[in-house]
Amino acid sequence: MLAMLLYIDPGSGSYLVQMIIAAILGVLFYFKSAWHRVKAFFSKRSQEDKKNSSVNDIDNV
Amino acid sequence: MTSIMSEPILHPASYRDPDGFVFFKDGMLFRQVNQSYAANYQLLTGSGLYDVLVQRNLMVRHAVIEENYTGSTDWFLTLKPEVVPFISFPYEWSFDMLKDAALLTLELNKTAINHGMILKDATGFNVQFQGGSPVFIDTISFEAYDEHLPWKAYRQFCECFLFPLYIAHFQHVDINCILSAQTEGIPVHATAKLLPFKSRFNLGVWMHVYLQNWVGSGSVKETTKPQFSRKKLLQLTENLADIISGLKYENKEPGWGSYYESTILSNAYLREKEIALNEVMTKCSGSTVLDAGANDGYFSMLLAKQFKLVIAADFDSLCVNNMYRRIKDQHINNILPLRIDMVNPSPSIGFANKERASFTERIKVDVLVALALIHHLVLGKNVPLIMVAGYFSVLAPQLVIEFIPESDEKVQQLLKHKSILNNRYNQHDFETAFGSYFSIDGKYQLPDSKRIIYMMKRKLA
Numbered sequence: 001m002l003a004m005l006l007y008i009d010p011g012s013g014s015y016l017v018q019m020i021i022a023a024i025l026g027v028l029f030y031f032k033s034a035w036h037r038v039k040a041f042f043s044k045r046s047q048e049d050k051k052n053s054s055v056n057d058i059d060n061v
Numbered sequence: 062m063t064s065i066m067s068e069p070i071l072h073p074a075s076y077r078d079p080d081g082f083v084f085f086k087d088g089m090l091f092r093q094v095n096q097s098y099a100a101n102y103q104l105l106t107g108s109g110l111y112d113v114l115v116q117r118n119l120m121v122r123h124a125v126i127e128e129n130y131t132g133s134t135d136w137f138l139t140l141k142p143e144v145v146p147f148i149s150f151p152y153e154w155s156f157d158m159l160k161d162a163a164l165l166t167l168e169l170n171k172t173a174i175n176h177g178m179i180l181k182d183a184t185g186f187n188v189q190f191q192g193g194s195p196v197f198i199d200t201i202s203f204e205a206y207d208e209h210l211p212w213k214a215y216r217q218f219c220e221c222f223l224f225p226l227y228i229a230h231f232q233h234v235d236i237n238c239i240l241s242a243q244t245e246g247i248p249v250h251a252t253a254k255l256l257p258f259k260s261r262f263n264l265g266v267w268m269h270v271y272l273q274n275w276v277g278s279g280s281v282k283e284t285t286k287p288q289f290s291r292k293k294l295l296q297l298t299e300n301l302a303d304i305i306s307g308l309k310y311e312n313k314e315p316g317w318g319s320y321y322e323s324t325i326l327s328n329a330y331l332r333e334k335e336i337a338l339n340e341v342m343t344k345c346s347g348s349t350v351l352d353a354g355a356n357d358g359y360f361s362m363l364l365a366k367q368f369k370l371v372i373a374a375d376f377d378s379l380c381v382n383n384m385y386r387r388i389k390d391q392h393i394n395n396i397l398p399l400r401i402d403m404v405n406p407s408p409s410i411g412f413a414n415k416e417r418a419s420f421t422e423r424i425k426v427d428v429l430v431a432l433a434l435i436h437h438l439v440l441g442k443n444v445p446l447i448m449v450a451g452y453f454s455v456l457a458p459q460l461v462i463e464f465i466p467e468s469d470e471k472v473q474q475l476l477k478h479k480s481i482l483n484n485r486y487n488q489h490d491f492e493t494a495f496g497s498y499f500s501i502d503g504k505y506q507l508p509d510s511k512r513i514i515y516m517m518k519r520k521l522a
Binding site for chain 2: 010011020022025
């Protein structure tokens with residue numbers, strides 16, 4: 001039925017390959033955002049450390 | 062309205078899509094929308110997609126005409142689209158032009174998805190260049206989006222845009238000739254063979270070329286019903302845009318890319334030529350010009366100050382690409398750079414050899430400018446002067462042409478291995494040959510280089 005509705009042929013295996021690519025991209029996206037969260041966590045911590053150390057510096061003056 | 066109305070003439074390339082077609086009537090261009098597209102047309106306008114696309118200059122505008130000019134029973138609407146000043150084809154574009162057309166197509170798809178529609182096809186022929194940027198011309202390419210399905214035009218997009226760009230990027234080859242023969246795009250199996258081994262280690266190439274080739278070859282059975290989502294489709298579109306944005310074309314072969322910088326044809330020559338050209342151009346009339354052998358577009362930019370449209374043609378794809386990048390950076394909107402070989406311009410191709418008109422059939426300009434070109438055609442390509450003159454007279458009624466004398470260093474370089482042609486090329490023969498088709502209205506000698514710029518007008522037949 002699908003073929004009747006289409007005026008261009010999507011190409012054999014075209015839908016399947018998009019499903020596989022989407023799955024790969026989904027996994028990559030998951031790891032990418034996980035990595036960003038880890039990075040954000042550490043950069044936040046290092047910023048807090050810096051902040052604390054600068055406060056300590058001032059205290060020491 | 063004229064009292065005598067001509068019969069509509071179907072555009073020879075507008076036969077594929079059953080939802081409508083383009084036709085000419087009384088010299089004007091129209092698009093018929095068929096009943097089968099009615100619901101989609103209402104979605105296109107009702108969802109706000111049409112307004113967004115034309116406001117962002119991504120698609121041409123159209124006026125709606127409630128008149129059935131063709132008299133066909135499945136008529137729904139007639140559209141009168143904004144006309145693009147010069148129709149060019151993907152095989153005449155440079156790498157960056159094809160890249161920008163690809164990115165435009167993806168942007169359209171993304172915008173359409175967000176409005177509940179999707180592109181049902183994705184060919185470069187649906188894009189034209191206007192005002193220095195690509196613009197979409199096929200208004201009826203959008204259809205209602207079914208979230209459960211992947212993109213049916215994905216394969217076509219890859220073959221028409223991604224694969225030629227990949228081949229040029231990885232192999233540093235000129236893709237114009239390949240695209241001229243493969244107007245439907247480069248098939249995935251051919252792309253897999255044409256790309257170098259190292260490209261397999263690129264995730265994008267692996268997924269979109271090798272994986273697609275493997276899946277498409279029938280090695281994997283497509284048994285399950287496709288299950289897709291809007292998020293997945295947007296991720297795929299984003300991925301294609303990221304890949305394409307990172308591709309670039311660097312021709313490793315010595316070409317004409319740095320002609321002016323690396324030759325003796327430097328500042329003094331360019332300045333005297335600029336002065337002469339400015340003077341000659343004041344004698345030319347009209348609004349359109351073809352700069353044949355435009356190189357990097359140095360003189361096209363000068364012409365762009367006087368003319369409404371400059372078609373800057375050169376056979377070197379790298380030159381054309383540099384020119385496109387430059388006009389894009391400088392926001393010059395009246396130069397159209399095209400990769401055209403003047404001794405082998407784009408032929409008429411497609412069904413009945415009529416679908417895509419030849420360059421000669423399409424080009425209708427007021428002036429032809431041919432600077433530092435004649436010696437390449439006559440001595441480089443062995444085309445007799447009289448044949449060049451004959452062809453040039455077909456292209457435009459006014460001609461501005463630079464004659465490079467026999468003593469010139471560039472001519473001597475060309476004659477080095479072709480001394481037999483020497484007796485075919487001199488100023489007297491040049492004037493005689495061009496005198497058969499044109500009347501010489503002015504001659505401007507460039508004092509330092511001894512080159513001469515002629516202003517000619519086509520003789521009435």
